[in-house]
Amino acid sequence: MFGPGSQFDEFFNDPRWALAMVRATVLEAAHPQIGAALIDNSTFVAHPWRRLRNTFLSLQRMFGADDHVRQREAARLNRLHARLNGTDPQGRSYDAMSPDVRAWVVATLFESTVTMCRLSGRPLEQHAMERLYTEFQAFLAAMGDEDGHLPPTVQEFWQYYDRVVEEELENTEAMHIVLYKLFDHLPAPPLLNGLPTLWGAGRVVAGPVIGAITVASLPEPFRRRAGLPELPGAQTLMQGAYLAAGLARFLPGGRTHAGAIADLLFLSPDSDDPRARTITALRDKVSRAAALVRLVTPLPAEPEPAPEGRTLRSAEEFFTQVLDQTGNGYLDWPDLAAMARELSSRLDLDEPEETRLYNAFADWWRELQAAVDADGDGRISAHEYAVAAPSMAGPALIRVAEVLFDVTDKDGNQTIDDDEYRALFRTAFHRDTTGVGTAYTRSAFIKDFLSFMTGRRRTTPYDPLLAQA
Structure with a gap:
């Protein structure tokens, strides 16, 4: 169920999974209870990289081979979720400990992983799909949730999934932020902090593309009901992105290993990690390239890092x-x-x-x-x-x-x-x-x-x- 050899372990290091997780996050945020909890309590807008790092570490712990680590992480997540409750602007209550809400989070992860394989031209075989579904059911059980909130079989799952999409999902504020604001305003990760021009140039292109790909991959009935516009050519762009990400799996030397990428992405040049010296040298070279980008790219001005020695801010x-x-x-x-x-x-x-x-x-x-x-x-x-x-x-x-x-x-x-x-x-x-x-x-x-x-x-x-x- 967990650790090396599991279906989840295989997909966790799959580059396509990054696209699938964005899609799953949108489907989660479209649930009114989850969307309200995100707006009221989450740091995903102001601190998206920190939130990503914490989610990444939590999934590693929950799906790792060490059962003691999994139990401690499940207890931690349950304490965290127990503190997240309130009322949305329409007066409806939300509770992160609701079994139905937790089941939907797991459902989006499973369904988006299956969709990821289909969109990249390699749909899961039935036995692999059933094995993956069993692993996600085990994940929910490890959190202490009772059986019955997710259907017992894959065949019954699709009826459940279609019902929630058609009857419960809404055009929430949190969903709109993920689709249209988060990537357009995403700050640089620690690795690229201090290179605002270069990061801004890439974000101008990548933000709308990720949004278009994600919208095109959403269930068509929900997309239509929520009034989410599908840009011309978005379906082709989406399939191309999933195919390209799938090919990246065959790069040599474990270069797409999620742990290695995350460690590098969150490495600060100010760290005393030995790799930071290499990063600092690369940043010096990239800064020269950024100066050229600044000359040829019409980007809005972004604040530069504080000068060395400046200790106070307003x-x-x-x-x-x-x-x-x-x-x-x-x-x-x-x-x-x-x-x-x-x-x-x-x-x-x-x-x-x-x-x-x-x-x-x-x-x-x-x-x-x-x-x-x-x-x-x-x-x-x-x-x-x-x-x-x-x-x-x-x-x-x-x-x-x-x-x-x-x-x-x-x-x-x-x-x-x-x-x-x-x-x-x-x-x-x-x-x-x-x-x-x-x-x-x-x-x-x-x-x-x-x-x-x-x-x-x-x-x-x-x-x-x-x-x-």
């Missing part, structure tokens, strides 16, 4: 890049919950440490509401924050720093050593802790954290942790 920048984790223009509880979720994921926390960190952020939110929410609307605008920024470091924020130190200090010796430091700041170090022979003390840690959260400093480890896209 309150508005800090609000947008760090505090507004969901990207809706306001600071409210889902933004701080997203910070707690990211920190818990980085540190791979179990209970009770995870709840302890969430509770510290919840206390900070209550403190912020009382001190900063001037109009009492339950959320904090960028203007309200800018006015009150100097008074941000109240007792509750200090408590957040203390709890974060405690859960990072795994051995409880009141210092954070190199390994513990890496666990928290592993995606991009702004200082090399290898072999320095000194420990990060509680007071220094708390001072740095508060300096970041109130002084809006760029050159601390917390910037890539909480501001990186």
Whole structure:
């Protein structure tokens, strides 16, 4: 069912699966409950690469060979989903723990994988399809869901799938963001950060193409009902893209291995990873090419990276890049919950440490509401924050720093050593802790954290942790 030799393991490293996962995400976002949860709680708009990395790691854990790792990840996901509930703008409730909602997420993954094979000219044989379906059923069972929310057989699955598509899916805001906004405004991954012109040139072409391919691959009844326009030639473009991605599987040397690609994509040039030196050298050469692109390509101006030595940014920048984790223009509880979720994921926390960190952020939110929410609307605008920024470091924020130190200090010796430091700041170090022979003390840690959260400093480890896209 899981690990090497499974159908999922084979498809996980298939380049076509990237296209299939975009399609599955759109079908998930079209479900009204999932779409509402994404809009209210997800960081996929403001921090898409971080969200992709976390999803990638979660799938690796759930479909890997280690049953203990799978059980821990399932428990973590269940705790995460239990915190995601609310009401959409139409007054309808949503709950990420709903068995029907969770079944639909798994259904989109399975159906999009089957569709991926068909569109690339190599449809799955019946026995392979049934085996893959059994693996996805096992995934749902590993999450603790009871049988019955997914049909027992593949034959019955297609009736279920058609019914949900025709009766339940809607033209949601989240779906439109994925199709028409996300790729058009997708920030550069850490690997290409600092090359806005080159990234912008590629995005201008790739964004609309990915959107057109995804729309063309959606079920025709839903596409028509949702009023999604299919561009002329989109079907041919879609089939060509799937065929080309399929051919990429035959590249030598495991160059399409998902893990290797993800490691490279999320590698920051500021990291102390040895590969970063090679990346830095390549970036110098690419910068020269970007200068040429800038001369010949009419792109809108994009902000350049902060000059070396610049440590401060405006309150508005800090609000947008760090505090507004969901990207809706306001600071409210889902933004701080997203910070707690990211920190818990980085540190791979179990209970009770995870709840302890969430509770510290919840206390900070209550403190912020009382001190900063001037109009009492339950959320904090960028203007309200800018006015009150100097008074941000109240007792509750200090408590957040203390709890974060405690859960990072795994051995409880009141210092954070190199390994513990890496666990928290592993995606991009702004200082090399290898072999320095000194420990990060509680007071220094708390001072740095508060300096970041109130002084809006760029050159601390917390910037890539909480501001990186």
